[in-house]
Amino acid sequence: MAQTQLRREDIELLAPAGNWEAMRAAVANGANAVFFGVEKFNARARANNFLMEELPDIMKFLHLYGVKGFLTFNILVFENELEDAKELVEACIDAGVDAIIVQDLGLVKMVREISPDFPIHGSTQMTITSAEAVEFTKQYGMERVVLGRENNLKQIQKIHEQAQLPLEVFVHGALCVSYSGQCLTSEMWGGRSANRGECAQACRLPYDMMVDGEHKEMGNIAYVLSPKDLAALEIVPELIEAGVTSFKIEGRMKSAEYVANVVSKYRKAIDAYFAGEKYDPSIIDIQELEQSFSRGFTPGFLLGTNNKTLVDGTFPKKRGVLLGTVQKILRDAVLVELNAPLKRGDGIVFDAGDPTQDEEGGRVYDLRVKGNKIEGSVDQGTYEIVMGRNDVDLRRVNVGDKVWRTSDPELERRLRKTYDTEKPYHTFPVDVHVFGSVGQPLVATFKDVRTGHEVTVHSEKPAEAALKRPLDQTVLSEQLGRLGGTVLHLGELTMDLEGDVIVPMSELNKMRREAADRLMDLREQPPQYTKREIDVYEDAHVPEPVDGNDARLIALCRSLEQIEAAGQTDVDYIYADFEFVKDYPKAVETARKHGKKIALATPRILMPGEIGILRQIIKHQPDGVLLRNTGAVQYFVQERPEGIELIGDFSLNLANHKAVNLFLERGLSRVTASYDLNTEQMVDLLSQSDTSNVEVVIHQHMPMFHTEHCVYCTFLSEGTDYTNCGRPCEDQRVSLKDRVGMEHPVRVDTGCRNTVYNAIDQSGAEFLSEFLSYGVQSFRLEFLEEEGGRVQEVIKLYRQALRGEITGTQVWKNLNATNQLGVTRGQLVKK
Incomplete structure (x- = not known):
């Protein structure tokens, strides 16, 4: 890549902060901006978080150091929360928050109603992975977007060139295996939505892999959906040259020491680039990063898809630094072949290959060679490790066990010193110009070079003719430069004095203090934004009840057999959601043969270079298109294909009436409610x-994970991605068996992305009459692997319920009786 035209000040190092200590650590170690959450409305509900009333103090502290503060508002907002959301937005505007990071497009709409100029950043939970998706956001004045973690360097550069909007990219920390904003597992299994900051980390659980119904022996690999942690320290130059302007570090639930460690390393790498120096992280740098938190490091998808390196599979949790392996068990010690430094006081764990069991570990008490104690740190070689007597049961340690260093108290103390101090973390230059003459007050202009703020102060007493020691460069520098205790230091001092003049030193001290106080106040001043009073329900609608006989019944099919079967029923519309777009012409032909309208589903994700898939959909001339991402919405709204209606799917995450209105205003004829809503929240929306x-989707297998990581390629192929995997997905069917024995099907789409579906059907049949009373006219049934007969049976049941011939409860009981695994109400029932 060519040298970028960006300057050092154009690049932002963005750090997480879950509490005040972490925020100070970020500022002290060189972060340009910090993102944080308050007690409501952020995607880390389990973090300590700040309080809304702390916002003014947070922003004063950050602005004092020239650091920006971004508030994370990156969850879906339910209908009954819009007033509270409005209150928080207004508090952010008043406090001078530099931007809010938003997932919910309904919230974006509301923010713009309140303020046309308050900065909004599109969260990674918006699933923005293409230039088209970036373009979609521009209509709402969003000044920055956070790209999906699945975009690689080439794609990032292409998006940058096409979209011309600042791009933010995650460079370090935990990876979600699912596309952010598209994981429904926690919601499905426990009513704890990842889109509400309550992720239960189902990806970190063990699963057995089933291939064509048979268990596949995987040895000690059980964590097939648990990625390693992202680390892009070694490719900082490539990211800058691809057009990344904000380097984002994950970790609002991590310690202040973690924040200090990671921020300082990336600060060094970014500064080296702009100094024209080559920065190669040392082994020590990498090990220190591993020590703070690591499940093993990976560049993720930044260097392209490599399914073999994303997941280790043998453990799901923090490990630290791999020290070596156990060679021998002694009477009171363990003989270990070390490949990394170790010292007394370090914490270690012995890894026997089964992280589900309690593991032996503790603090290193002594290090020995052939029984002789060693002081200080040791590095590579074979050493006897003596543990505290009550820490380790040596009978449970085995030859061959891996040994990990899980904590390094010395490193933690060193990191803590960087921010645990009363002294200012950084100081900034102030240029001073002094001018005066005999009989006139001395005048000094102080200019804060970083901010451009300028203040002028005067002496109370006029200058006098100096009989000895007139004011000169030395005297003025000494007196006006005493700025200790502030974040300022004297930069360049210039003078314009007429003759030899003097004022009392006390006058100079008063001038300095006044100027410093005023400059510090100016640094803390919040930016001013427009704020309008709005009624959040001014654009709401009053629904009219619908007769079930007039309701539209839609069948989403995933095979030609299902379309053939649905076509022979009285469904009003068929959606085709096939793994391979090449099969869509046959789908259209089959539906038309039965006189049915048909819509073709776009992939759930749109990456650069995949517009051809959308063009193919238009080419097949369906009656409608089921749009599953904002990039596809942008493309089809621009193209406006004649005679094709545009339907927004669940993955657009509509959770409030403002989100519904936004998409209808963009030209969609119909939108689908989010799967994050339980019945009560659905009724509020309606x-x-x-x-x-x-x-409303009333029957389905919930699509839980949607991921770029392909388990077919990883575990059924020698290849690394779709170009060399041999496409085992075309010949074999995989499911993941959980701890309670449920087998969750894994399906592949045309972009080789995997969706893990819940094993059990979900039915909302019992709520049909309630939804009808709120005016819902369109109900969807989704099929996954059902044979044609079962498709027809299910359609018939729901049609009978809509007509009032049977109750929703009877539908439920019938489905439960005729389905081998039964059915579930899933997230529809409030937990």
Whole structure:
């Protein structure tokens, strides 16, 4: 890549802060910006978080050091929370928060109603992975987007060149195996939505891999969905040259020492680039990063897809630094072949290959060679490790066990010193110009070079003719440069004095103090934004009840057999959601043969270079398109293909009436409610929305994980990605068996992305009458692996319920009786 035209000041190092200590650590170690959450509305509900009333103090502290503060508002906002959300937005505007990071497009709409100029950043939970998706956000004045973690360097550069909007990219920390904003597992299994900051980390659980119904022996690999941690320290130059302007570090639930460690390393790498120096992280740098937190490091998808390196599979949790392996068990010690430094007081764990069991570990008490104690740190070689007597049961340690260093108290103390101090973390230059003459007050202009703020102060007493020791460069520098205790230091001092003049030193001290106080106040001043008073429900609708006989029934099919079967029923519409776009022409032909309208589903993700898939969909001339991402929405709204209606799917994450309105205003004819809503939240949404244009999915296998990581390629192939995997997905069917024995099907889409579906059907049949009473006219049934007969049976049941011939409860009981695994109400029932 060519040398970028960006300057050092154009690049932002963005650090996480879950508490005040972590925020100070970020500032002290060179972060340009910090992102943090308050007690409500952020994607780390389990973090300590700050309080809304602390916002003014947070922003004063950050702005004092010239650091920006971004508030994470990156969750879906339910209908009954819009007033509280408005209150928080207004508090952010008043406190001078530099931007809010937003997932919910309904919230974006509301923010713009409140303020046309308050900065909004599109969160990674918006699943923005293409230039088209970036373009979608521009209509709402969003000044920055956070790209999906699945974009590689080439794609990032292409998006940058096409979209011309600042790009933020995660460079370090935990990886989600699922696309952010597209994981429904926690919601499905426990009513704890990842889109609400309550992720239960189902990806970190063990799964057995089933291939064509048979268990595949995987040895000690059980964590097939648990990625390593992202580390992009070695490719900082490539990221800058690809157009990344904000380097984001994950970790609002991590310690202040972690923040200090990671920020300082990336600060060094970014500064080296702009100094024209080559920065190669040392082994010590990498080991220190591993020590703070690591499940093993990977560049993720930044260097392209390599399914063999994303997941280790043998453990799901923090490990630290791999020291070596156990060679021998002694009477009171363990003989270990070390490959990394170790010293007394370090914490270690013995890894026997089964992280589900309690593991032996503790503090290193002594290090020996052939029984002789060694002082200080040791590095590579064979050493006897003596543990505290009550820490380790040596009978449970085995030859061959891996040994990990899990803590390094000395490193933690060193990192803590960087921010645990009363002294200012950084100081900034102030240029001073002094001018005066005999009989006139002395005048000094102080200019804060970093901010451009300028203040002028005067002596109370006029200058006098100096009989000895007139004011000169030395005297003025000494007196006006005493700025200790502030974040300022004297930069360049210039003078314009007429003759030899003097004022009392006390006058110079007063001038300095006044100037410093005023400059510090100016640094802490919040930016000013427009703020309008709004009624959040001014754009709400009052729904009218619908007769079930007039309701539209839609069948989403995933095979030609299902379309053939649905076509022979009285469904009003068929959606085709096939793994391979090449099969769509046959789908259209089959539906038309039965006189049915058909919509073709876009992939759930749109990456650069995949517009051809959308063009193919238009080419097949369906009656409608089921749009699953904002990039596809942008493309089809621009193209406006004649005779094709545009339908927004669940993955657009519509959780409030403002999100519904936003997409309808963009030209969609119908939108689908988010799968994050339980029945109560769904009713709240419907009560304020134009429900004639809202679709509700009433029967489905919940799509839990949607991921770039392909388990077919990883575990059924020698290849690394779709170019060399041999496409085992075309011949074999994989499912993941959980701890309670449920087998969750894994399906592949045309972009080779995997979706893990819940094993059990979900039915909302019992809530049909309630949804009808709120004006819902379109109900969808989704099929996964059902044979044609079962498709027809399910369609018939729901049609009978809509007509009032049977109750929703009867539908439920029938489905439960005729389905081998039964059915679930899933997230629809409030937990």
